[in-house]
Amino acid sequence: MKLCVALDLPTKSENITLIQKLKSEDVWLKVGLRSFIRDGEALLHEIKTINPHFKIFLDLKIHDIPNTMADAAESMVALGVDMFNVHASSGRKAMRTVMERVNTFPNPPIVLAVTALTSFDNASFEAIYHTPIAQKAVDFAQDAYASGLNGVVSSVYESLDIKAHTASSFLTLTPGIRPFGENSHDQERVADLETAKQQHSDFIVVGRPIYHSDDPLGVVKKIIENI
Secondary structure, three states: OEEEEOOOOOOHHHHHHHHHHOOOOOOEEEEHHHHHHHHHHHHHHHHHHHOOOEEEEHHHEEOOOHHHHHHHHHHHHHOOOOEEEEEEHHHHHHHHHHHHOOOOOOOOOOOEEEEOOOOOOHHHHHHHOOOHHHHHHHHHHHHHOOOOEEEEEOOOOHHHHHHHOOOOOOOOOOEOOOOOOOOOEEEOOOOOOOEEEEEEEEEEEOHHHOOOOOOOOHHHHHHHOOO
16 A cells, blocks of 8 residues: 655645655655646656655546547656546546557556545435446446556545456555544545555545644654554
């Protein structure tokens, strides 16, 4: 299991301060919509300048027509990121098209498909997809697996079932982790570190419990020790 730290702070300078505090640690860094739209490629380069061994997950959740998604994927590969994601609801054709393009490059990044966002509870999810989360997350994961992706983004609670219906090596990245039972805030399907371990999550994403702490490095070290 790997720790992925979410860089979701209000300013670039705050993100950079956090990164510098964590520069000695073996962690992944998640750059999402807010940070990438605001700070762009320059932020990615600055991360690698602080520590070239940091791994970057570019979390943009691409969802469009197949060729547009493949073009965007090619641009993300060119940025040198180590992992990015698309929406599984874009369908098998779109995901296959993305992977055909990505696999033309040497040492391509990990590509994941978003299943059900952790902000959904079952009622709000069914209102859109007309299927319970537990079932649809597996359906989406099977589509991603058949399309050649490396794994999916899901809540902890779908992780084991997804692996059972795809492969044990099929990656699950699980946001909404409150390592030691912290406040869930705007997330619905949250879990602590022990549950993530039991559910065989490959990557856990932790944000606010780290960057809202007075000692973010201490929290990261404690998470890594418990992993």
